[in-house]
Each structure stands twice: as C-alpha cells, then as structure tokens.
Amino acid sequence: xxxRTARLPCSLIAGMWxxxxxxxxxxxxxPEVDEARELLIxxxxxxxxPARTTGxxxxxFKHLMEAIAPSAADAPDMVEQMFSTxxxxxxxxxxxxxxxxxxxxxxLNDWPRVSGALDLGRAPVxxxxxxxxxxxxxxxxxxxxxxxxxxxxxxxxxxSTEFTLIFEYALPAGSEADVLEWANLWHGLNALVxxxxxxxxxxxxxxxxxxxxxxxPSRINGSALNQxxxxxxxxxxxxxxxxxxxxxxxxxxxxxxxxxxxxSLMGESIVADFVNQNESAILIERHDVPETFAGVAFLGGSxxxxxxxxxxxGITNNEARHKFSINTCNGCHGNETNTIFLHINTRQAGAESxxxxxxxxxxxxxxxxxxxxxxxxxxxxxxxMEALLCTSGGGSRAQSASFIAKGIGSVH
Numbered sequence: 205x206x207x208r209t210a211r212l213p214c215s216l217i218a219g220m221w222x223x224x225x226x227x228x229x230x231x232x233x234x235p236e237v238d239e240a241r242e243l244l245i246x247x248x249x250x251x252x253x254p255a256r257t258t259g260x261x262x263x264x265f266k267h268l269m270e271a272i273a274p275s276a277a278d279a280p281d282m283v284e285q286m287f288s289t290x291x292x293x294x295x296x297x298x299x300x301x302x303x304x305x306x307x308x309x310x311x312l313n314d315w316p317r318v319s320g321a322l323d324l325g326r327a328p329v330x331x332x333x334x335x336x337x338x339x340x341x342x343x344x345x346x347x348x349x350x351x352x353x354x355x356x357x358x359x360x361x362x363x364s365t366e367f368t369l370i371f372e373y374a375l376p377a378g379s380e381a382d383v384l385e386w387a388n389l390w391h392g393l394n395a396l397v398x399x400x401x402x403x404x405x406x407x408x409x410x411x412x413x414x415x416x417x418x419x420x421p422s423r424i425n426g427s428a429l430n431q432x433x434x435x436x437x438x439x440x441x442x443x444x445x446x447x448x449x450x451x452x453x454x455x456x457x458x459x460x461x462x463x464x465x466x467x468s469l470m471g472e473s474i475v476a477d478f479v480n481q482n483e484s485a486i487l488i489e490r491h492d493v494p495e496t497f498a499g500v501a502f503l504g505g506s507x508x509x510x511x512x513x514x515x516x517x518g519i520t521n522n523e524a525r526h527k528f529s530i531n532t533c534n535g536c537h538g539n540e541t542n543t544i545f546l547h548i549n550t551r552q553a554g555a556e557s558x559x560x561x562x563x564x565x566x567x568x569x570x571x572x573x574x575x576x577x578x579x580x581x582x583x584x585x586x587x588x589m590e591a592l593l594c595t596s597g598g599g600s601r602a603q604s605a606s607f608i609a610k611g612i613g614s615v616h
Contacts, residue, residue, distance in 0.1 A: 234590040239582045241393045241403075242589070246333040246548070246557045249399015250407065257331050262408050262416075264331075265355060266324035268371055271417040272427045274454040280321035286432075286448055286456040287311055290439065294458050296505025297495050299466055301446070301458070304439035310367070314360040328362075329355040329369065332557040333548050334411065336390045338375070339588045341383055343609040348377035348386040350430060351414040356550035356557075357438065364550040366443075367436035373414040373428045380608045384596040389413075391593055424450040432456065435509075435537065435546060443509040443545050445533040458505065463493045464532040466504035469516075474498055476518035483524045489531060507533035513540040513571050522572050541579055542568045588612045 237243065245251075256263040269283055270276040290307035293300050316323040331353065338349035350372050357367035375386045389410050396403035413419060420428035429450060437443040449459040469475050478497055485491040495503045514529035529535035537545050541562040549558045560566075565580040588611070595604045 234594040235391060236394075237391065237586040237589045237593070238394050239586050241396070241398055242390050243336050243582055243585050244333055244548075244559070244563070245335070245393075245398065245407065246559075247398035248554070248556055250404060251331040251333065251557075252553070253399070253404055256404065256408065259325055262412060263334070263353065264325070265327040265329045268353060268415055269324055271415060271419075272425060272429050272450070272456075274425050278454075280324055282455055283324060283327075284312070284322050289448075289458050294505060296458055297460050297466075297503050298501040299505045301505040304444070306439045310359060310365065310438055311357065328358045328360070330358055330364065330551065330553065332356050332368070332551060334407065335548075336589075337372075337585070338383075338387055338390065338592065339585045339611045341375070341377070341609070341611040343377060343380070343383065345374070346376060346378060346420075347374035347430075348383040349375050349611060351375055351411060353411075353415070354548050354557075357436070362553065364552050365436075365438040366545070366550065367438040368434065368546060368548070368550060370433045370435075371415070372430045372433065374420065374430050375414050376420050376428055380605060383608050384592065387589060387592040388596055391589070424452070425454045431459065431462075433461075433533075435533075437545065443537070445507040445509060445537070447506075460495060460503040460505060461507045461533050462503070463491075464504050464507045464534065465493060465497075465502050467506075467508035467534065469500075469502070470512065470514055471516050473516060473518050474500060474502075475514060475516045478502070479519050479524050479528050480521075483521055486524045486527050487521070489527055491528070491531075509534040509537055509545060511538040511544075513538060515572055522570065522575075525572065526570060526577075536562075539571065540568070542566055584612075 240247065251257060253261070253263065255261055258264065260267060266279070270279040273279040273282045287307055290304045292303050295301070311328060315328060316326045333354040335352035335354060336349070337352060341347060341349040352373070353371040355369045357365050357369065359365055377383050377386065393403060393406055396406060414428050418426040420426060427450065432448040434446045435443065445461055447459045447461045448456045451457040465475055474497065479486060482491050493503055495501070514532060514535050515525060519525040526540070529540045537543055537547070541560070543560045543562050547560040547563055551557045562579045563581050565578070565583070567576050567578050569576050592608065595608060
C-alpha cells in the first residue's frame with residue numbers, strides 16, 4: 205500500500221476548478237483515497253477469490269462474456285469469433301492488419317470444449333486487477349468514467365504469457381449526482397479490508413452495476429462495455445495492441461485503436477500537421493483523433509509497439525507532441541513513459557501483478573528536449589477522486605459542475 209506524505213487542503217487538490225472559492229475550501233480536507241483499495245485492486249484475496257474468480261463467479265471471463273453477449277448461450281460463439289479474427293488478415297479503416305495465426309496454438313486449439321463450443325468456465329485467462337477510472341468520466345457520453353477488468357492469457361499448462369485483455373466498461377451516469385454516487389461507492393471500499401467477505405461483497409455490488417447483464421439497457425445487448433483491448437507479444441513480434449467493440453448485430457468486432465494513428469505514420473509529416481493544427485486541444489488533453497485526416501486513413505486498425513515515441517519532424521510545440529504521444533496506445537506503453545509494454549504485468553497463480561513505474565512513480569526524460577517529467581498516474585487519479593469526494597461533501601456545486609461532468613483528461 206502506498207501512502208502520500210501529507211494531505212492537501214481541498215482548495216489545492218481541486219484547484220483546477222475551485223480557485224475562485226479557495227477561501228471557502230481551505231477549511232475542508234478532502235477524504236483520503238487509498239489507491240490499492242479504491243483505484244487499482246490486485247490483492248490476491250480479490251483476484252483469486254475462490255467464489256468469484258472460478259466457475260460461474262461474477263469476476264470470471266465466463267460471467268463477463270455472458271453478460272456482454274446477446275444471450276448467455278451466444279457467448280461461446282462470440283468469444284470464438286473474436287479470437288478467430290487473429291487467424292486472418294483484417295481490414296480496418298482501410299488498412300490491413302496482418303494475421304497472427306499462432307492464436308490457434310496458444311489459445312484456441314487447447315481451449316476445452318463442451319459439445320463443440322468453447323467452455324468459458326475453463327477459459328485460459330487469469331484475473332490480474334479490477335480498476336476504477338473515474339478520471340475518464342464524461343457525462344456527454346453518459347458515463348461517470350470506466351470500470352475495468354484486466355486479464356492475462358495463460359498457456360495450456362496455466363502459465364502466464366505476455367498477452368493481456370482489458371474489459372473497459374462505462375460507469376453509466378446521466379447526471380452529476382450519478383457521478384458523485386459512483387465516487388462514493390468506490391470510496392466506500394476504503395474502510396474495508398481487501399479480500400475480506402465484506403470488501404469483496406461491496407466490490408461485487410459495484411462491478412455488477414457496470415459489468416452485469418443489462419447494466420446499460422439502451423446500449424447494444426444492454427451492455428455497458430466500451431471496448432476490449434489486447435496487448436501482446438505472445439503471438440508474434442513486435443508487440444501489438446488491438447481493440448474490439450460491439451457491432452450493431454451484437455458481436456465483438458475488430459475496431460480502430462482510439463487516439464492512435466496507424467503505426468506506419470509515426471515519422472510522417474501528416475502527424476506533425478495534425479498536432480500543430482490541434483495544439484490547444486492536445487495541450488489540455490481534450491483532443492480526438494479522427495478516422496481520416498487530410499484525406500488519409502489516419503486511425504490505426506492496430507497499434508504496433510516498438511517502444512518508440514511519436515516524434516515526427518515539424519511539430520512546433522514539444523509539450524503538445526508529448527501530450528499527443530502519451531495518449532496513443534504505443535506511446536503510453538513505451539519509452540514516452542519508460543514502460544516496457546505493460547502497465548499491469550501478467551502473473552503466475554499466487555503472485556500479485558506488478559505495476560509500471562508510470563503508475564507508481566517514475567522520472568522520465570523527454571526524447572526530444574530532455575525535459576524530465578515525473579509520472580505517478582495512480583496519484584493523479586487519487587487526487588482527482590478526492591476532488592470529486594470534496595464536491596460530494598459540500599462546496600460550490602455550480603462552480604464544480606464542469607469538473608464533475610468531465611474528467612481531467614490524460615491517458616486512456
């Protein structure tokens with residue numbers, strides 16, 4: 205467990221939105237957020253809970269996929285179709301994503317079956333972490349942030365591989381009150397002991413609200429799923445990240461990797477043009493990356509990761525270059541953050557997943573101008589959540605409305 209050395213008054217923690225009301229806030233101290241209990245949960249008493257992470261447990265791959273599918277009976281075929289997309293070339297946004305057909309030998313061929321269908325109760329995956337991303341909130345999209353499940357793919361003998369799958373769900377929300385309710389639900393875990401009966405029951409109640417069947421009745425299959433992301437080098441070199449979303453027919457389909465241009469463009473002037481033209485939005489991390497730009501298919505169908513940053517010649521503001529790069533899939537999982545591919549590492553049974561320095565605290569030298577930046581993304585997320593909790597406890601709701609409705613930006 206990591207402790208911060210001193211608690212800041214609410215006016216400092218939430219200063220980005222309460223400067224005009226600092227004198228009122230000085231008397232109030234924000235609740236303390238415990239990163240290991242409320243933000244990124246990887247305690248073995250949780251991720252190896254025998255009732256919830258095996259069989260039909262609520263934190264199993266099986267349970268999650270059955271809730272995402274049109275019906276529980278459809279889930280095995282949907283899963284097989286998703287994994288089978290690696291077997292053949294995929295054309296996404298006009299670009300060909302080459303097959304990585306070793307998915308058969310690693311995953312599909314040895315996956316136990318029942319009457320010919322994949323037995324999801326014996327899926328070759330291991331739960332690594334459950335994650336709270338309130339900082340990703342955006343009421344214009346109907347979400348108070350995201351809730352995530354991170355799995356590591358295992359081989360036929362149950363050993364970990366360099367292959368992760370992340371299920372990323374909206375925390376359904378239609379109002380500021382809904383956002384604050386989610387913040388208080390996650391914060392309620394603070395008073396409980398991870399792995400205890402009371403903690404795991406409380407966490408289950410939270411996860412079922414976003415990952416259970418019909419968590420978002422108006423969305424496809426009633427699922428709150430935003431996307432599933434993969435990050436692997438187990439199938440082929442180099443590392444590759446892919447993304448899957450629900451199609452109109454209710455199946456999981458390959459999709460573009462958001463905020464990330466095609467990897468072939470990393471050194472091209474078109475990327476510099478995009479960064480220069482969108483500099484102000486990028487600097488505050490409120491930018492989007494379109495599927496096409498300047499008449500070119502821009503977003504990638506996957507993200508190839510050779511660890512290098514995005515640094516095409518011609519960018520006029522290096523801070524904008526950095527903010528753009530760190531918000532891409534391969535920039536965030538590379539030397540822009542001094543990360544060796546994974547922020548939550550795969551694990552063997554009985555061992556807790558290790559985290560990247562980017563999440564826990566690391567100094568990184570900028571590849572262009574040698575600026576040294578300090579990253580501690582869990583601290584950043586904790587500070588943001590504490591500001592939300594301060595808001596829910598009092599203060600100027602009128603002044604804080606925009607802060608509640610929209611997260612603080614930064615990497616996905």
